[in-house]
Amino acid sequence: MGAREKMRPLFRTLDGGLFSQKAGKADVGDAAVKMMAEGGIMMCWADPFYPDRVIPQKVLERSVEVIQQGAACHYTAPIGNAELKEAIAKKILRDNHIQVDPQRNIIINPGSDVGLYFAMTPFIEPGDEILVHDPSYPSNFLDPQLLNGVVVKVPTYEEDNYRLRVEEYEKRLTSKTKMVLLSSPSNPNGRVFTREELEALAEFIVRNDLICVCDQAFEDTVFPEHEMVSIASLPGMWERTVTVCSCSKGMALSGYRVGYLFADDVIMDVLYATAVNVQGAANTMVQMAVIPAYEDSSFIQEYVAEQNVRRHYAYEKFNAVPGVSMPLMESGFYGWVNVSRLGDSSEITSYLAQEAKVLVNDGKFYGNQGDGHLRIIYGVFEDRQKSLEGIDRICAALAKRAAALGITE
Numbered sequence: 001m002g003a004r005e006k007m008r009p010l011f012r013t014l015d016g017g018l019f020s021q022k023a024g025k026a027d028v029g030d031a032a033v034k035m036m037a038e039g040g041i042m043m044c045w046a047d048p049f050y051p052d053r054v055i056p057q058k059v060l061e062r063s064v065e066v067i068q069q070g071a072a073c074h075y076t077a078p079i080g081n082a083e084l085k086e087a088i089a090k091k092i093l094r095d096n097h098i099q100v101d102p103q104r105n106i107i108i109n110p111g112s113d114v115g116l117y118f119a120m121t122p123f124i125e126p127g128d129e130i131l132v133h134d135p136s137y138p139s140n141f142l143d144p145q146l147l148n149g150v151v152v153k154v155p156t157y158e159e160d161n162y163r164l165r166v167e168e169y170e171k172r173l174t175s176k177t178k179m180v181l182l183s184s185p186s187n188p189n190g191r192v193f194t195r196e197e198l199e200a201l202a203e204f205i206v207r208n209d210l211i212c213v214c215d216q217a218f219e220d221t222v223f224p225e226h227e228m229v230s231i232a233s234l235p236g237m238w239e240r241t242v243t244v245c246s247c248s249k250g251m252a253l254s255g256y257r258v259g260y261l262f263a264d265d266v267i268m269d270v271l272y273a274t275a276v277n278v279q280g281a282a283n284t285m286v287q288m289a290v291i292p293a294y295e296d297s298s299f300i301q302e303y304v305a306e307q308n309v310r311r312h313y314a315y316e317k318f319n320a321v322p323g324v325s326m327p328l329m330e331s332g333f334y335g336w337v338n339v340s341r342l343g344d345s346s347e348i349t350s351y352l353a354q355e356a357k358v359l360v361n362d363g364k365f366y367g368n369q370g371d372g373h374l375r376i377i378y379g380v381f382e383d384r385q386k387s388l389e390g391i392d393r394i395c396a397a398l399a400k401r402a403a404a405l406g407i408t409e
C-alpha cells in the first residue's frame, strides 16, 4: 500500500504545488512557472506590484537593522512580538473600532492563510457544517474539509452585485451548522459588504449561536467611497468571532509573511495553548521590520490611489469589449470579469495564455458562482503602463474571440 492510500480520504484526492499539473489553487502550478520563463505576464497572483521592489523605506531600513543587530537569528514568542502587537492593537481600534488587549487578544501568524486555518481548528468537529458564501476565497472551501467539516456553499448572485442574502443562509441552516466563514472584503469579486448586510448576517449568526471566522486580508484595500465594517464589531459578535488579517495585500508586503488574528480571551487562550506546537513563531526579522509600517500606515493611501486609477481603466476597457462585463471594483487590485458569453471560463483562461500571453485566474476556482468569470490582477507591476498593457492585451484577445463568435455588443 502506497503512502497515498494510507491517507485520510480527502487528502488522497488532493494535488497541488509547483510540480503538479492540476494544482487546485489557481495561482500556483507548473503553468505559471513555464509562462514566466517564456516572458509572459502573470496577472493571476494577488500580490500588489509583483514582481517589483515596492517597500516603504522605513521597513527596508528596519529589516537591515534587525539583521545587523542580531535579533533576527533568535525566536520571538510564538504568540508574536509584543511591540508589534501594541501597534496592531492601535490599528484594530482605529480601523475596526474594537478595543483589544494587545498581549491578550492578538496572535501573530506567518501569513493569514495559516491564521485562517488556525482560527477554525478549535471549532470544527467531524460532520460540522460550515456556511461559505459563493464565490469565495478557495481556502474557505478546502480548509474546513481538511478538518473533517462539511462545506455548505451559500450562493451570492451577480444580479445584485453578490449581496449577502440572509434567506440563502437560513435555507441551509441545520442542527449541524457550526460556523459562518466570511471573506470580507470578498475575494474574488471585491465586494465590500455594507453595514446593513453584515448586521443582518450577524443577527443570523447570533440568533443561531454560530461561530464566525472572518478573513479581512483585503481590509486596507477598500476604495474611499465604501465603508469597511468588521463583523466582530457588531452587537453580540465579539465573543464568537475570530478575525484574520495580513500585511500582504494592503501593505504589499506579501513576502514578509506577517498576518495576525484577533479574538476574545476565551478563544485566544485556546489558540495560545496550541500556537507553540502548531505554528511555532513567525519570523523574528519580519515581525520587527513591519512595526513602523503599522505605526504609520499612511503609505497605504498612495497604493489605493494607484489601484484606483487602474480599476477605472480596467472598468472602461473590459466593458467596451463585446460580450464582456465587469463591475467597478469596490476593493482590491483585480477585476472580476464576466466572460460567459464568450465560452467556458477554463477555456478562455487557456486561450488568454496562448493568444495574449497573460495568465489570469479561472473563476471556477472560487466556487460555483465563479463559473464564466475571470479574476484579473491589474495591481501587478510598479509601472502602471506595464499593467495597463496587460489589460490591453487581454481585451484585444477577448475582442478577437467575440468577433469570431459574431458577438458585437
Ligand SMILES: Cc1ncc(COP(=O)(O)O)c(C=O)c1O
Residues within 6 Å of the ligand: 046, 110, 111, 112, 113, 114, 137, 183, 187, 215, 217, 218, 245, 246, 247, 248, 254, 257, 258, 259
Ligand atoms: C482572501 C485572502 N485571504 C488570505 C490570503 C492569504 O494571504 P497571506 O497568507 O499572504 O496573508 C489571501 C491571499 O491571496 C487572500 O486572497
